[in-house]
Amino acid sequence: ETGVTQTPRHLVMGMTNKKSLKCEQHLGHNAMYWYKQSAKKPLELMFVYNFKEQTENNSVPSRFSPECPNSSHLFLHLHTLQPEDSALYLCASSQDRVPPLHFGNGTRLTVT
Amino acid sequence: GEDVEQSLFLSVREGDSSVINCTYTDSSSTYLYWYKQEPGAGLQLLTYIFSNMDMKQDQRLTVLLNKKDKHLSLRIADTQTGDSAIYFCAEIKEANNLFFGTGTRLTVIP
Numbered sequence: 001e002t003g004v005t006q007t008p009r010h011l012v013m014g015m016t017n018k019k020s021l022k023c024e025q026h027l028g029h030n031a032m033y034w035y036k037q038s039a040k041k042p043l044e045l046m047f048v049y050n051f052k053e054q055t056e057n058n059s060v061p062s063r064f065s066p067e068c069p070n071s072s073h074l075f076l077h078l079h080t081l082q083p084e085d086s087a088l089y090l091c092a093s094s095q096d097r098v099p100p101l102h103f104g105n106g107t108r109l110t111v112t
Numbered sequence: 113g114e115d116v117e118q119s120l121f122l123s124v125r126e127g128d129s130s131v132i133n134c135t136y137t138d139s140s141s142t143y144l145y146w147y148k149q150e151p152g153a154g155l156q157l158l159t160y161i162f163s164n165m166d167m168k169q170d171q172r173l174t175v176l177l178n179k180k181d182k183h184l185s186l187r188i189a190d191t192q193t194g195d196s197a198i199y200f201c202a203e204i205k206e207a208n209n210l211f212f213g214t215g216t217r218l219t220v221i222p
Contacts, residue, residue: 042214043211099143099208
């Protein structure tokens with residue numbers, strides 16, 4: 001596999017569920033990102049990891065919990081979400097925290 | 113403003129030129145980027161321009177940069193139906209992070 005892979009592609013969850021989104025990059029990069037894409041709004045940068053260390057947390061609610069066990073893998077753990085959290089969640093990677101970023105195809109999340 | 117701004121929609125006829133506009137916020141952004149998102153996919157880097165350039169041309173794509181007005185545009189010549197997608201402009205700011213606009217949905221009419 002090449003590039004940035006995200007699983008699952010689609011996820012439907014209730015407000016009381018716990019689920020996780022997974023991202024894996026095969027580009028040898030050392031920085032990884034989570035973005036949220038909602039209709040008619042700018043992409044929102046959520047979290048940034050550099051060499052497995054979190055360097056950015058842009059005021060994201062604690063119901064979103066990121067995890068970066070190594071430079072190739074990134075998770076987003078979800079619990080007690082709200083319907084307004086329904087969106088496309090995009091993972092990206094880069095080398096040395098320098099753009100450009102390379103994106104995965106995203107996970108379409110629906111919270112019911 | 114605080115956000116990168118783009119129009120939400122643009123429709124053009126096949127064969128015409130498309131011009132997608134963007135206003136960014138940080139004059140110190142060293143590079144500015146255009147990304148393309150096709151249906152069901154993530155964002156794909158289309159092109160970029162260094163901030164000390166006014167123009168960059170790459171085949172059918174022309175990027176124009178007006179630093180004084182913080183205005184970036186992407187021109188697609190001879191637009192094809194395969195160009196239908198959402199186009200995002202992005203700037204670098206705040207510790208080397210990429211900040212994006214809302215995206216402009218380009219619809220090409222056959």
